[in-house]
Amino acid sequence: MKKFKFFGLLACFGLAGCETLWAIVTLPITLPMAMLESVVGESTEEYCVRVSQDWYHAGYLYGADGRETAKDGIDYYTRRCGEYRKVDQAAFERGYRNGYCANNTFYRLGYDGLPMNYRICSNAAGLEAEYQRGRQRVVFEREHEADFYRLKRLRERLKALGDTEQADSKMRPYAIEQREQLRDKINELEQQLGLEITDFGRSSW
Known part of the structure; x- marks a missing residue:
């Protein structure tokens, strides 16, 4: 994800892989949405059948990505998979909340300068602190x-x-x-x- 010119600069320096603390702590759960959406040669029906096997997991990945709301995710899957499978909204929302309301997610949101919505999370104070740590890391990297x-x-x-x-x-x-x-x-x-x-x-x- 490339939200800052500075992050692009790090890529030029060869540091965009696991060089930043953000990348180190979030790599296990953060995946580009394109990687989550399809497998080469997989039909839409096959994709929807696979995703529908675990709506909680689909929601978790959507939440960990952090760029869209749970409603956005449900709307997306409803449009894409409604013909084949019904979205289990309750399971999706539970997964989304657990993926979104994680320290790693909020650190990355702060690092990338993306908006946050800590109100849906029970650990709001801690998440705000992680968000600010992400913002501070950007400043630190610019200074160094x-x-x-x-x-x-x-x-x-x-x-x-x-x-x-x-x-x-x-x-x-x-x-x-x-x-x-x-x-x-x-x-x-x-x-x-x-x-x-x-x-x-x-x-x-």
Whole structure:
């Protein structure tokens, strides 16, 4: 999802995968809606039959996406699947609420600058706090663009060093020392930026 020019900048830096804390904590539940809607070669009827097997799960995924309301989701499935299956609105709404009213969802909404509706959630205060953490993370990343770029360059140097070492065994003594120094710098910078620390195994040479 690309809501900010800065997020696009991170993508250019090679950091758009799991580099941000947001991506790390939300990756298990956040999927593009296009991936949820269909399978290649699947007919509309087959799709609707599959989705109707678990309306709670369909609602949960819709809620975790966070961009539309439960009513939007029900209306969508009613239009698309009404000819084949009836939407279990109660199950869908339960799933939606649990998917939407999650810390990860609100953190991402804040990070992407999307509107929130915490009133439908019982844990409103905590969710507002997560939303604000997401907003603060955006500000932090904007203030540390240079550090993110430096991290990218360090990782590129580490990869290039490994490639060079594989191509020329004579480089091994030099490469061992340089690799350790680069790994220390990368881990230190990752910690400063609040990223998941890379588990670089130390050399056994």
